[in-house]
Amino acid sequence: MTLASLFAVALDDYWVTTIFRVVIGLVAVLLPTGTLVYLFLFKMMSFMQSRLGPMEAGPFGSLQLLAEFGKFLQKEDITPAKADKWVFRLAPFVVLISTFLLVLVLPGGPDAFFVNLDVGIYFALAVSSISVIGILMAGWASASKYALLGGIRAAGQLIAYELPLVLAVLGVVIQAESLNMNTIVARQAEWEIFGFGFFGMPFIITQFVGFFIFMVAIQAELTQPPFDMPVAESELVTGYLTEYSGIRFLLFFIGEFATAAVFSAIGAVLFLGGWWIPGIDASSNLFNVIGPLILAGKMILLAFLIFWFRVTYPRFREDQLQKLAWKFLIPLALVNIFVTSVFKVVF
Amino acid sequence: MPQLPGMIKGLGVTARIFFQTVWPDGLLKPPSPAKGAHTVQYPREKEAPPTRARGVIALHHDNCTACMLCARECPDWCIYIEGHKELAPPRRAGGKPRQKNKLDRFDIDFALCMFCGICVEVCPFEALFWSPEYEFSEPRLAELLHDKERLADWMETVPDFLEYEAGAEQKVKKVPSTS
DSSP: HHHHHHHHHHHHHHHHHHHHHHHHHHHHHHHHHHHIIIIIIIIHHHHHHHHHOOOOOSSGTTTTHHHHHHHHHHHHOOTTTTTTTTHHHHHHHHHHHHHHHHHHHHSSSOOOOSSSOTTTHHHHHHHHHHHHHHHHHHHHHHHHHHHHHOOOOOOHHHHHHHHHHHHHHHHHHHHHSOOOOHHHHHHHHHHBBTTBBOOOOHHHHHHHHHHHHHHHHHHHTOOOSOOGGGGOHHHTTGGGGTTHHHHHHHHHHHHHHHHHHHHHHHHHHSSOTTOTTSSSSSTOOTTHHHHHHHHHHHHHHHHHHHHHHHHHHOOOOOHHHHHIIIIIIIIHHOOOHHHHHHHHHOO | OOOOHHHHHHHHHHHHHHHHHHTTTTTTOOOHHHHHHSOOOOSSSSSOOOTOOOOOEEEOOOOOOOHHHHHHHHHTTOOEEEEEEEOOOOOSOOOOOOEEEEEEEEEEEEETTTOOHHHHHTTTSSOOEOOOOOOOSSSSGGEEEEEEHHHHHHHGGSSSOOOOOOTTOOTTTTOSSSO
16 A cells, blocks of 8 residues: 555545644644744844844744743743633633634645635634634633723724725625635636736735735734734733733734734735746646745735834824724725726726 | 825834844845844843943942941932941151041942942042942842942952043042052
8 A cells, every 4th residue: 555545545534634634723823823923023023123132042042932932831820819710711712713713714725725615705704803702701801900991992993993804805805706715816826917917916916905904904903013002011011911821821922923824824815816926827736735835925925014014113092093994994995895896897 | 194104214214224233234245133233142242331330339448437428328228337446556656546437347238229329429538439340130139238348349340530521520539449
C-alpha cells in the first residue's frame, strides 16, 4: 500500500479527518497570530519608536512569544469574588470561538478549504459578531465599573462599525455576483478590466472606496488603536480586560490578534485576489499547495497597514468614533453600493 | 476633510523613523537596528550619564562637622547623623585644646531619599556631593541604607569640579571635591 493511498484511506475515516481539521485549524489560527504579534507588534512597532523591542529570548527575540506564553501560564487565574463566575470564565472562549469559526470559510486554494459555503462571506460577517457577545459577557460578569463601561463601549463600537463593514463587503458581493469566497477569488482571477487581463481584476481597483471603508471598519472591529476606546487605559484601566489575568487574559489577547489575522485574510480574499497570483491558471492544482502561502503573504500585507495605523494615530474620542461610523462611513458605503449597482447594470 | 493631510503626514513620520532605525546607513547598506535605535540594550551596554547627573550622594568625611543641617533640611528625614565632641591638640603650644565634632554615624536611607539634592545644596562645608553612579539597587530594602563608609566609597565616582556655565548662579564657597 503506497503512502498516498494510506493517506486517502485515513482521510476517509471520520475521526482522522476531524483531528486533521482541528490541527490544521489550530495552526491556521495560531501561526498567523504569532507571526503578526512578533513581526508587527514586537518588532515593527519598536522600530517605529526607534527602539529594538525584545532581543533576549532567542535570536532577535524570536522566542519571546514562548516566553510570554510561559509567563501567562504561570500567573494566577483570578476570578473576582463578586463576579458572575460561569459567565466570567466562559467569556474568553466565546471570543476565541468566533475567531475559529471565521477561519472556517477562508479559502486557501481551489480545493484547499475547510468548508466551501455558498454564503461564505455572509457566514464570516455573522460569526464575527459573536465576539461582541463574549466581550459584553466579560464586561458584565467582571463586577467592575471599568469592565462594564469598557464592555458597553466595545459593544457600541463593534455594532456601529459592523454596518460599514457589511456595506463595504456588499459592494464586492454585487460586483462578484457571489457570496462564496472561493467564487469571489475565481472572479478576480478570471475577469479583466478594459480588456487588460494580465493581473485579472483584483477588486481593490474597482472597489477602492469599499477597500478604504473595509480597512477602517476592521480597524475598529479589532479595537486596535486609534479605535481602542473600549480598552482606553487612561480612563478605563483596560476596559473589559481589567479583571482578567493569566490564561484567560492570554485567550483574549490571542483572540484579538487572531481576529486581526483572519480579517486581514478576508480583506485579501475580497480585495487582493486571495490565493491567486497573476501568471498561473486559476484552476491549476498548484494553488492548493502555494495558495495558502500566497494568502498568508497578502494577509501580512494588509496586517501591516492595520499595525501601521495602530502605531501612528492617537486614540479617538468616543463621540468622534461614533460620528465617523454613522455620519461618514455608512453614507459613503451606501453611495458606493449605489454606484456599484449602477455600473453593474450599465456594463 | 481638513484632517487628511495631517493624517498622511503622521504615517510618513512613523515610516521615516522605521527606516531610520532599521537602515541607519541608507537603504543600500545592510540593516543594523542596533545602531539606528536611540535606545541601548541596558545590561550589556550602558549609556554614560551626564556628569552632573543625580545618581547617588557621596560623603566626604573630613569636611563633615556633624552640624546636622542636612538632616534637618531633608524633606524625607532620611539622613541619620550621630556624633560626639572630641578634644583636639591646641593649634599653638600652650594653648587650650580645641573642641571638634567627631562623626560616629552618617546614614542616608536611599529607600526614602527622593534625590532632591537639598542636603548637597545646604551643606556649608562641602561634605556632600552628587555622583552620577546609579547602579546601587539591592534585593533587600534595608540594604538601601548606606552607612558612612559606603557613602565615602562613592567619593571616588564624584567627577572633578566642573566650571559653571556662563550666566549660572555661582556658589561662592565652592571648593573642589578632592581637597
